[in-house]
Amino acid sequence: MSVTAAKMSFSPLEEQLMNKLQSRRAVIGVVGLGYVGLPLAxxxxxxxxxxxxxxxQAGKVDMVNQGINYIGDVVDDDLRQMVKAKRIKATAEYSFLAGVDAVAICVPTPLDIYQQPDTSYVEMSTREIAKHLHPGMLVVLESTTYPGTTEQLVKPILESSGLRCGIDFFLAYSPERIDPGNKQFKTKNTPKVVGGVTPVCTRVASTMYRAVLDGEVHEVESPAVAEMEKIFENTFRNINIALANEMAILCNRMGINVWDVIDAAKTKPYGFMAFYPGPGLGGHCIPIDPFYLTWKAREYNYHTRLIELAGEINNSMPEFVVERIAFILNEEKKAINGSRVLLLGLAYKRDIDDIRESPVLKIIDDLLRRGADFAYHDPFVARCQHGGAAYESQPLTKQTLEAADIVVITTDHSDTDYELVRHHAAVLFDTRNAMKGRAVAGKYYRL
Incomplete structure (x- = not known):
C-alpha cells in the first residue's frame, strides 16, 4: 500500500491526532508524577x-512548577529548563484533561494486605479522565498491572462517557521500564512496547512514543500481550534472583564462595546469564509484579508454583541475613541482644534513594525484635520513618565503624568509603560482595 493510500485509510480523528503528534503540536498529559511519570513528562x-x-500531592506539584527535581533519574537542569520554557507545568486539578490530546496514566498499583492487586488508583484516574474524554483523545496506561486491566477495567470506564474506543478515542497499554539508578538505559533510550485495543489505537500510541523516544517502539497485538510482557520481564528476574539466593544459602553451608561460583559460570559465552544474591528484593517492581500474575492465574484455575516458590525464597533472605549476623556475633562470643549493628545502606539498590519494599527495613525489624542496637549509614537516605520511629543516617567515620560489634553492607552504594570500612570494621559481613578485591583488616564474612 502506498503512503498516500495509507493516509486515505485514516479516520479524520486519527489523522488529526497523528498530525499533531508528528508535528509536536499535541498537548500531552501525565497523571502521576512519581518515578515513572516525571521522567516521562x-x-x-x-x-x-x-x-x-x-x-x-500538592508538594510535588509545587516542586515541579518551581523547577525543583525530586527524582534521581531526572536531570535537574532538564526539568528547570522545561519549566522555564513553559513546556511543562503541573496541577492538582483534573480539569486540565479537557485541553490535552493524549494522556498517560502513571499511578501506583500496589498490593493490598492480602497480596492482591490494588487498582484503585488506576480506576480513580480513569474515572476522572472519562469525565473530560473528548473525540480524538489518546489514553495510555503505563502502570504495571495484571493482563486484562486495560480492556476489562479501563476501557469500560472510558466508554461510559458515550465515546467508542478505537473510533472516537484511542486506548493502549505501554508498560513502564524504569530502572532507577541505571546509568546506561533511561526513559529516552529504553525500547518501548505498545499494545492498543485496536490496530488504530496501536498506531496512534506508537506515533506518540516515536516522537519522544530514541529507543525502538515494538508493537504487539493487544494490551494483554503488553501487560503480560511486563510481568514476564520482572518475574524472570525474580525467579533467577531466587536461584542465586538459594545457591548462596547452600554455598554458605558447604563453605563455598558463591560469588566465585557465579564469576566462573558467567565465563560461558552462551546459555548463562549472571544474577546475584543479596539481602532480599526491594522496589515497586520485582517483589510485587509476580503477585499480579499469581492472583490472575487463579481465575484460570492455575497455580503458579515456580513463581510463588521464588517469592518465598526471596522474601526469606532478610531473615537469613539476620540469622547470619547472629551466627557471626556468636563466633565473637557475643549475643545479638544488645549488640551494636551498623548497616551500610538503607535503599533497596545501589546509588538511589528509594527505600520502597527495601529488604533492609525487614532486617531492621528483625534486629529490633532480637534486641539489637542498630544504626545505619546511607549517603542517599539522610532520614526515614519506619515502624512509627524516625531514623537518621549516621556519618561514616573511624569512630562509628569501631564502635560497632558488626558492620553489615546491605546496599553497595558507589559513594561509600570502602577504604575506611576495610581498615576500621573489626567484623564485616558483606551481603553484596562490595569488598571484592579489597583486603579487609578485620574478620570478613560474605553472604
Whole structure:
C-alpha cells in the first residue's frame, strides 16, 4: 500500500491526532508524577511537546512548577529548563484533561494486605479522565498491572462517557521500564512496547512514543500481550534472583564462595546469564509484579508454583541475613541482644534513594525484635520513618565503624568509603560482595 493510500485509510480523528503528534503540536498529559511519570513528562517536554503533569500531592506539584527535581533519574537542569520554557507545568486539578490530546496514566498499583492487586488508583484516574474524554483523545496506561486491566477495567470506564474506543478515542497499554539508578538505559533510550485495543489505537500510541523516544517502539497485538510482557520481564528476574539466593544459602553451608561460583559460570559465552544474591528484593517492581500474575492465574484455575516458590525464597533472605549476623556475633562470643549493628545502606539498590519494599527495613525489624542496637549509614537516605520511629543516617567515620560489634553492607552504594570500612570494621559481613578485591583488616564474612 502506498503512503498516500495509507493516509486515505485514516479516520479524520486519527489523522488529526497523528498530525499533531508528528508535528509536536499535541498537548500531552501525565497523571502521576512519581518515578515513572516525571521522567516521562520531562522527556515529552524535551521532545517539543507542551506537557501538563497531574499529581494528588500538592508538594510535588509545587516542586515541579518551581523547577525543583525530586527524582534521581531526572536531570535537574532538564526539568528547570522545561519549566522555564513553559513546556511543562503541573496541577492538582483534573480539569486540565479537557485541553490535552493524549494522556498517560502513571499511578501506583500496589498490593493490598492480602497480596492482591490494588487498582484503585488506576480506576480513580480513569474515572476522572472519562469525565473530560473528548473525540480524538489518546489514553495510555503505563502502570504495571495484571493482563486484562486495560480492556476489562479501563476501557469500560472510558466508554461510559458515550465515546467508542478505537473510533472516537484511542486506548493502549505501554508498560513502564524504569530502572532507577541505571546509568546506561533511561526513559529516552529504553525500547518501548505498545499494545492498543485496536490496530488504530496501536498506531496512534506508537506515533506518540516515536516522537519522544530514541529507543525502538515494538508493537504487539493487544494490551494483554503488553501487560503480560511486563510481568514476564520482572518475574524472570525474580525467579533467577531466587536461584542465586538459594545457591548462596547452600554455598554458605558447604563453605563455598558463591560469588566465585557465579564469576566462573558467567565465563560461558552462551546459555548463562549472571544474577546475584543479596539481602532480599526491594522496589515497586520485582517483589510485587509476580503477585499480579499469581492472583490472575487463579481465575484460570492455575497455580503458579515456580513463581510463588521464588517469592518465598526471596522474601526469606532478610531473615537469613539476620540469622547470619547472629551466627557471626556468636563466633565473637557475643549475643545479638544488645549488640551494636551498623548497616551500610538503607535503599533497596545501589546509588538511589528509594527505600520502597527495601529488604533492609525487614532486617531492621528483625534486629529490633532480637534486641539489637542498630544504626545505619546511607549517603542517599539522610532520614526515614519506619515502624512509627524516625531514623537518621549516621556519618561514616573511624569512630562509628569501631564502635560497632558488626558492620553489615546491605546496599553497595558507589559513594561509600570502602577504604575506611576495610581498615576500621573489626567484623564485616558483606551481603553484596562490595569488598571484592579489597583486603579487609578485620574478620570478613560474605553472604
Amino acid at each position: 520531562v522527556e515529552k517536554a524535551k521532545a517539543g511537546f507542551r506537557v501538563i503533569g497531574f499529581d494528588v
